[in-house]
Amino acid sequence: MASPKLFAPLKLAELELANRIVISPMCQYSADVHGNMTDWHTIHLGNLALSGAGLLIVEASSVAPEGRITPGDVGLYSDDNEKAMARMLESVRGHSPMPVGIQLGHAGRKASCQAPWEGGTQLSLEQGGWQTVAPSEVAYQDDQRPPKAMSLDDIEALKDGFVTSAKRADRLGFDLIELHAAHGYLLHEFLSPLSNQRDDQYGGSLENRMRIVLEIFDAVREVFPQQKPVGIRISGSDWVEGGWDLAQSVELAKALDARGCSFIDCSGGGLDPRQALDVGPSYQVPFARRIKQEVAMPVIAVGLITEPEQAEGIVFSGEADAVALARGMLFDPRWPWHAAAKLGASVHAPKQYLRSQPHTLKGLFDV
Numbered sequence: 001m002a003s004p005k006l007f008a009p010l011k012l013a014e015l016e017l018a019n020r021i022v023i024s025p026m027c028q029y030s031a032d033v034h035g036n037m038t039d040w041h042t043i044h045l046g047n048l049a050l051s052g053a054g055l056l057i058v059e060a061s062s063v064a065p066e067g068r069i070t071p072g073d074v075g076l077y078s079d080d081n082e083k084a085m086a087r088m089l090e091s092v093r094g095h096s097p098m099p100v101g102i103q104l105g106h107a108g109r110k111a112s113c114q115a116p117w118e119g120g121t122q123l124s125l126e127q128g129g130w131q132t133v134a135p136s137e138v139a140y141q142d143d144q145r146p147p148k149a150m151s152l153d154d155i156e157a158l159k160d161g162f163v164t165s166a167k168r169a170d171r172l173g174f175d176l177i178e179l180h181a182a183h184g185y186l187l188h189e190f191l192s193p194l195s196n197q198r199d200d201q202y203g204g205s206l207e208n209r210m211r212i213v214l215e216i217f218d219a220v221r222e223v224f225p226q227q228k229p230v231g232i233r234i235s236g237s238d239w240v241e242g243g244w245d246l247a248q249s250v251e252l253a254k255a256l257d258a259r260g261c262s263f264i265d266c267s268g269g270g271l272d273p274r275q276a277l278d279v280g281p282s283y284q285v286p287f288a289r290r291i292k293q294e295v296a297m298p299v300i301a302v303g304l305i306t307e308p309e310q311a312e313g314i315v316f317s318g319e320a321d322a323v324a325l326a327r328g329m330l331f332d333p334r335w336p337w338h339a340a341a342k343l344g345a346s347v348h349a350p351k352q353y354l355r356s357q358p359h360t361l362k363g364l365f366d367v
């Protein structure tokens with residue numbers, strides 16, 4: 001059998017991934033109320049770090065307290081946040097060679113909510129919620145408290161927040177940064193004409209709406225060591241008439257590519273509750289396929305990629321350079337082992353587990 005492309009190495013900037021399976025960032029809503037990681041994160045990320053994937057991306061970590069989706073979101077805006085993350089990383093790194101990246105973001109008008117398992121609705125100020133910020137005073141849903149429109153000073157402070165968090169991420173030894181510009185959170189809110197109704201240099205034309213993302217990319221790129229990747233996650237479309245769409249995503253991808261972006265992770269939706277889409281296997285892969293035709297940087301596809309043959313097909317056909325899995329990794333945290341077994345590849349496993357593979361799968365583990 002030809003060796004599967006899914007298990008061929010991939011370089012992002014100077015970081016070499018052992019294979020093309022990326023563990024997608026997943027909020028756990030399990031930090032303390034100051035945004036500090038807890039033992040849950042060590043257990044959860046430690047478990048995923050034993051999976052043999054090529055890269056683990058830590059959940060959306062907020063660059064400012066008001067940028068947390070819920071009071072249980074992880075932050076990387078304080079010294080205490082940094083210390084708590086250092087503890088998690090020391091444990092995980094002690095037992096896994098997997099590269100670990102972090103997603104940096106700000107939830108904008110979608111902040112100040114309950115955890116999904118508590119209903120996920122917006123928290124009032126009396127319930128411990130806070131005033132949200134966004135490009136314009138347009139709420140995500142009509143029944144919500146509208147966000148405050150950001151001033152130019154607020155925008156400068158946001159950029160500083162990303163830069164300071166990126167420096168913290170470097171000090172912590174993270175191998176990679178992914179900027180979160182997807183799913184209707186703050187950077188996506190600037191991109192989409194549905195949520196951005198500004199009439200200054202950050203609103204109006206596509207060039208103006210992209211400005212903040214490009215400025216933040218440049219500023220983060222400048223402070224994070226050149227050999228380490230800085231990439232981005234975008235939503236390929238709002239799936240709403242008059243919103244952000246694939247044609248605009250292509251322009252953004254080209255602009256980022258020209259600035260030396262290390263990768264683009266192509267997700268979708270999340271900006272507007274009216275979004276109309278058909279969810280099914282590989283439903284967002286067309287975004288990756290289209291953007292890949294236009295850029296030199298590696299492209300990651302995500303969204304209901306659950307089967308080894310499906311993942312192999314996406315990278316083999318060149319629709320994307322890598323695949324990211326979220327729910328599939330929670331459901332089966334050894335997904336990369338099982339994919340390697342199915343496709344006839346080998347994968348890293350911790351020495352403590354080397355006797356686990358069935359007799360028929362001798363050679364599954366790299367030793």
Ligand SMILES: Cc1cc2nc3c(=O)[nH]c(=O)nc-3n(C[C@H](O)[C@H](O)[C@H](O)COP(=O)(O)O)c2cc1C
Nearest residue numbers: 024025026027059060302303304305325326327328
């Ligand atoms: C529990 C959970 C938490 C998530 N948190 C994040 C996040 O922090 N950042 C992000 O960009 N996407 C987040 N997502 C979206 C996933 O990264 C992924 O894009 C989406 O679930 C589609 O992939 P899947 O079909 O493999 O689950 C989350 C998804 C889940 C299920």
